[in-house]
Amino acid sequence: MDNLWIEAFKYHRWANLHLLAVCSKLSEEQLRLTSPGTYGTIASTLHHLVSAEQRYVARLTGGTPAINERDGFPGVAKLTELASGSADRLIESAAKVKPDDVTELNRDIGKFTLHLGIVVIQALHHGNDHRTHICTILGHHDISYGNMDVWAYGEAIGAIVPIASNS
Numbered sequence: 001m002d003n004l005w006i007e008a009f010k011y012h013r014w015a016n017l018h019l020l021a022v023c024s025k026l027s028e029e030q031l032r033l034t035s036p037g038t039y040g041t042i043a044s045t046l047h048h049l050v051s052a053e054q055r056y057v058a059r060l061t062g063g064t065p066a067i068n069e070r071d072g073f074p075g076v077a078k079l080t081e082l083a084s085g086s087a088d089r090l091i092e093s094a095a096k097v098k099p100d101d102v103t104e105l106n107r108d109i110g111k112f113t114l115h116l117g118i119v120v121i122q123a124l125h126h127g128n129d130h131r132t133h134i135c136t137i138l139g140h141h142d143i144s145y146g147n148m149d150v151w152a153y154g155e156a157i158g159a160i161v162p163i164a165s166n167s
Contacts, residue, residue, distance in 0.1 A: 003094065003095055005095070005097075005120065006091055006094050006095055008094070009087065009090045009123075010091060011153045012087060012090065012123070012124055012127050012128075013084070014153050014156065014157075015127070016049070016083045016087060017083065017084060017087075018146065018148045019046075020046065020076055020079060021080070022138070022145045024077065024080065026076075026143070030042070030141070031076075033137050033138075033140075035137045035140035037136065038133040039130060041137075042134055043073045045134050046079050046134065047069050049126070049131070050083050051065065051069035052126055053083065053086045053123060054067050054086055056090065056119050056122065056123040056126075057089045057090060059103055059114070059116070060097060060119055061089060066085075066086075067082055090120075090123055097116045097117060097119075098117075100115070101117070102114060102115050103116060103119075135148075
C-alpha cells in the first residue's frame, strides 16, 4: 500500500465492478426499482455514477467522457466496460495528482480554478454515495448484493490474513 490514494481507487474499482456484476443479473423490471431517499432507479443511478466518473477522468486527464447520462441507458454490460476503464484511469491519475494541481472549470455562472485534489476526493465520495443508494434499493426490495465493504475488499485481495495459532 505504497500510495493510499491508489489503494482507495482500487477499492472503488472493486466495489463498482462488484455492484455492476450483481446488477447484471437483474431483470429490466428490477433495474427500474427505487426506494425513498435514493437518487432514482437502479439503472439511472448506475448510469449517473459511471457518467460522472467519466467526467472526473476527463477533468484529471484532459480527455473526453465516453458516455453522457443525457443519453439513454446503455445497459449494465456497457456500463461495466466503461467503469472498468475509467477506474483504471482514476488509479493512474491518483498516483500523479498533487494537491496544488489545478484546471480551469467553465460553468454557466463563470470560470473557476479547480484543484484536482478536489476532483479525486469527489470521485471517491460520489462512488460511495451512489453505491449506497443502489444497495439501499436492493435491500429495500430484498435483493441480496453480498458484502462489498472495505473489509470484504481487504479479504478479497489478501490484505486481511489470519495469523496461524501456536496451539
